[in-house]
Amino acid sequence: MPDIEPRGDELSGTAGPAEVNPDEAVGPELTAFAAGLRFALDPFQHRACVALEAGHGVLVCAPTGAGKTIVGEFAVHLALAAGTKCFYTTPIKALSNQKYADLVAVHGAAAVGLLTGDVAINPGAPVVVMTTEVVRNMIYAGSPALEGLSHVVMDEVHFLADRFRGAVWEEVILHLDPAVRVVSLSATVSNAEEFGDWIKTVRGDTTVIVDDHRPVPLSQHVLVGNRIFDLYEHAPHGPGKKGGREVNADLKRYIRHKMLTNDDRFSDSRGRGRGRGHRGGGGPRASRPDVVASLDRDGLLPAIMFIFSRKGCDGALAQCQRSRLSLLEPHEVAAVDEIVDKHLTDIAPADAEILGVEQWRAGLRRGFAAHHAGLLPTFRHAVEELFAGGLVKVVFATETLALGINMPARSVVLERLVKYNGEAHVDLTPGEFTQLTGRAGRRGIDTEGHAIVxxxxxxxxEQLAGLAGARTFPLRSSFVPEYNMAVNLLGRMGLAGAQELLHRSFAQFQADRSVVGQARKVDQARIRLRKTDAQLSELATARGIGRRDTEGDADNPGNGFLDYVDLRETIRRRERDLKFHRRVETNQSIVEDLGALKKGHVIGLQGRRHRGLAVVLEPAAHASDPKPLVLVEDAWCGRIDERDFVNPPQVLGNMRLPRHPDRSTGRGRRDLASALRATGIEMPRGRGNKRAPAADDAELKRLRTELRAHPAHRLDPGDQLFRLAEQRNRLLREILSAERDIASRTSTLGVTFSRIVDVLAELGYVTRTGDSVEVEDAGRLLGRIYSESDLLVTECLRAGVWEGLSHSDLAAVVSAMVYESRRDGAGGVDSVPGNPRLRGALTDTVEVWQRLNEVERRHRVSATREPDTGFSVAVAMWSSGRSLTDSLAAAGQAGQLLSPGDFVRWNRQVIDLLEQIRISVGPDAPLSTTAARAVGSIRRGVVAAELG
Structure with a gap:
């Protein structure tokens, strides 16, 4: 276990066998490195660098903007000084690009390379910046680039909690050669010591540095109307009650006054007021231009305003452009034009209009811009450069900007404390709030940063104060075995080695630690159970009953009280089972009837989520999991399933509907609801069949007869024996539940891995012989495909369903493996017009997916997602040489409203997978030639400009 040394500045650390003293004389390399810095090292930076030069790995947890990357840059310095290699890894390509530029500025282009899947610049350099997936792929491929590697920097290592990509970080940490020093840089997490303990367990000597100190203090504010209030009372004599800080009384009074007077300045950006209970959409109480003007007036620019949607960011920018707001001086406007022109050199004039170049430039010339994933990367890069240079004063951004990109601001504004997570609107967590507001305060420029809600x-x-004051952000592993991971582990380590590596994962480490607490609970419960049993035995004997049949006294054999209690429990279980079977039968009927509903059928909803009449707008697409689209008489529109019914749905009537009912607008939904109510169809009364399933059960009748005949049945139900028996049963349930929890926590990874191996064995990727597993040629092919749909891609390659396609058709079908539509119901094969060869390949691909899903279902493995053809037409047109305008228009006709940034991003992913296919099938395969041609045809225009 690491030794933690608390310090007055909240610095803590651990080391390996030899304790690292932060006050010891620094080594020659740290002296040389520090001499080139513009500022002195902070204590946590000094301690981490001393540990690195002493040969230790390090884990550094510090707030956003505290300067963690200095430690990573020192690792680069050490590798260059020693003539070895350093990999600098990041979670996103934008951060890799930025870090590459930073290191080139210090060490020169010859010493630094960049690898991000679709970009390869100087890959043989001694320092290479890359996304974390690239180094993982190198490890599995046994790349010669790993030779001479001495340091790996893992920036934003807390990303291992990401449920989609987090496992990659653990794979790298587990697989790297033990001689490689890992430099892990993380945002502040509350379980840093636990994470450090795990890294020390799997990597050896590791120093853990935890620093909660912000180099630039952060002040919390609330903007009410056009007035900015401090969130907290000023406390010159220390913290307030209970170690916390008191909420500003003036702020609370002002809010109460405005709520009571219903001040119309609290209407939203369209001039509408909202009720107290509103939680959904709408703008801030002041218009965005007014908010920016308030920030400018109070000297709080430059600022980042986080708005949790692309549409919201673009809307905020449009509002500012329509206003008279201008934040730049004439000489600054000229500087903006110069930088913008530099970034537009690779943009074809013919594409300028559809890209909105002039409108975008007009906003920049007035000092404001949007920043989100839907923007063309060229635009984002220009905004980042202009903001860093003080030429953009306000950026309206989504939360992706908070992830490592160096765009420090004097203030950060949060428009809302609720965001959409892809499934529902949820409150920001303390960790998210800290990450977002951490961008406020520029080191060396601002005396303090400002976070404004x-x-x-x-x-x-009071709730905001709790959110702002919380620092709880536990790091939880998201490590789960996948197909590609499984074949690579089996190929490199064999079955036993793969299982051992799973046991060394952070996920298993956390599970084992939690099991210790659960086991302690079991021990304590067993002690209480023994005491309860003794009391119960003594009291039962006093009642003349005995404890058990086998333990009853000589005068009362066969009359044990616990046998009576067990009989009661048996009756309860029998009743529950009968009800369950009845419910299963009902649910099956509900599923069947839901699948049979047609467009225009009117049904009644009596579930917990929605109630009232509903008309079917779209029948269910899948009979096995029917979810028809309905509109309820209160104008709610959405998909329903068996949870919305107590009994099978009954068709109460029919309603005539237009061919394309308007369900996308509020007015259209209200008109449909009005027409539904006008049909005169009424909801049936009652809740349907309530027949008790136990009424005719012979076994239940026998058990009840036996219960009534038992001597204990004459006892008063309030007798202490029954209270002791209930206490005993409660303890038994607690023990059983804890033991199941222990078993599940310690075996989940192993069970998942075993099921995945079973799938691979059935499909011929591996061969199992007793306790050994051998990877076949197909498995080695799968091991070279890194995609969310890795097994489906490999199955299609094996089946030859993509052979003989043109390069543009191959690009189209490969896009279905990576693309994900932003709205439900889009992206089916039927949405791809014309081209019988392409439609046939897509149909064959879907059939392969369906067969794969059947295998996965049998082995209880999470299903591979369905191919999505929503981008197929657009990428096919682009690959065939059509214009950006035509390609984006084709996407729109297919129901996919793609921004230019999305278009480039999805093309990048298609290129990445095409390159994997080209390499995996071998240079002599015709498909390899087609894939190479497809890559070349996509890599042009705006896509080529972004790939470099």
Whole structure:
């Protein structure tokens, strides 16, 4: 276990066998490195660098903007000084690009390379910046680039909690050669010591540095209307009650006054007021231009305003452009034009209009811009450069900007404390709030940073204070075995080695630690159970019953009280089982009837989520999991399933509908609801069949007869024996539950891995012989495909369903493996017009997917997602040489409203997978030639400009 040394500055650390003293004389390399810095090292930076030069790995947890990357840059310095290699890894390509530029500025282009899947610059350099997936792939491929590697920097290592990509970080940490020093840089997490313990267990000597100190203090504010209030009372004599800080009384009074007077300045950006309970959409109480003007007036620019949607960011920019707001001086406007022109050199004039170049430039010339994933990367890069240079004063951004990109601001504004997570609107967590507001405060420029929340009626100051004051952000592993991981582990380590590596994962480490607490609970419960049993035995004997049949006294054999209690429990279980079977039968009927509903059928909803009449707008697409689209008489529109029914749905009537009912607008939904109510169809009364399933059960009748005949049945139900028996049963349930929890926590990874191996064995990727597993040629092919749909891609390659396609058709079908539509119901094969060869390949691909899903279902493995053809037409047109305008228009006709940034991003992913296919099938395969041609045809215009 690491030794933690608390310090007055909240610095803590651990080391290996030899303790690292932060006050010891620094080594020659740290002296040389520090001499080139513009500022002195902070204590946590000094301690981490001393540990690195002493030969230790390090884990550094510090707030956003504290300067963690200095430690990573020192690792680069050490590798160059020793003539070895350093990999600098990041979670996103934008951060890799930025870090590459930073290191080139210091060490020169000859010493630094960049690898991000679709970009390869100087890959043989001694220092290479790359996304984390690239180094993982190198390890599995046994790349010669790993030779001479001495340091690996893992920036934003807390990303291993990401449920989609987090396992990659653990794979790298587990697989790297033990001689490689890992430099892990993380945002502040509350379980840093636990994470450090794990790294020390799997990597050896590791120093853990935890620093909660911000180099630039952060002040919390609330903007109410056009007035900015401090969130907290000023406390010159220390913290307030209970170690916390008191909420500003003036702020609370002002909010109460405005709520009582219903001040119309609290209407949203369209001039509409909202009720106290509103939690959904709408703008801030002041318009965005007014908010920016308030920030400018109070000297709080430059600022980042986080708005949790692309549409919201673009809307905020449009509002500012329509206003008279201008934040730049004439000489600054000229500087903006110069930088913008530099970034537009690779943009074809013919594409300028559809890309909105002039409108984008007009906003920049007035000092404001949007920043989100839907923007063309060229635009984002220009915004980042202009903001860093003080030429953009306000950026309206989504939360992706908070992930490592160096765009420090004097203030950060949060428009809302709720965001959409892809499934529902949820409150920001303390960790997310800290990550976002951490961008405020520029080191060496600002004396303090400012975090500002825009007040709305749902913002309660006390709750906001709790959110701002919390620092709880536990790091939880998301490590789960996948197909590609499985074949690579089996190929490199064999079955026993793969299982051992799973046991060394952070996920298993955390599970084992939690099991210790659960085992302690079991021991304590067993002690209480023994005491309860003794009391119960003594009291039962006093009642003349005995404890058990086998333990009853000589005068009362066969009359044990616990046997009576067990009989009661048996009856309860029998009743529950009968009800369960009845419910299963009902649910099956509900599923069947839902699948049979047609467009225009009117049904009644009586579930917990929705109630009332509903008309079917779209029948269910899948009979096995039917989810028809309905509109309820209160104008709610959405998909329903068996959870919305107590009994099978009954068709109450029919309603005539237009061919394409308008369900996308509020007015259209209200008109449909009005027409539904006008049909005169009424909801049936009652809740349907309530027949008790136990009424005719012979076994249940026998058990009840036996219960009534038992001597204990004459006892008063309030007798202490029954209270002791209930206490005993409660303890038994607690023990059983804890033991199941222990078993599940310690075996989940192993069970998942075993099921995946079973799938691979059935499909011929591996061969199992007793306790050994051998990877076949197909498995080695799968091991070279790194995709969310890796097994489906490999199955299609094996089946030859993509052979003989043109290069543009191959690009189209490969895009279905990576693309994900932003709205439900889009992206089926039927959405691809014309081209019988392409439609046939897509149909064959879907059939391969369906067969694969059947295998996965049998082995209880999470299903591979369905191919999505929503981008197929657009990429096929682009690959065939059509214009950007035509390609984006084709996407729109297919129901996919793609921004230019999305278009480039999805093309990048298609290129990445095509390159994997080209390499995997071998240079002599015709498909390899087609894939190479497809890559070349896509890599042009705006896509080529972004790939470099």
């Amino acid at each position: 825009l007040w709305t009626p749902e913002v309660v100051p």
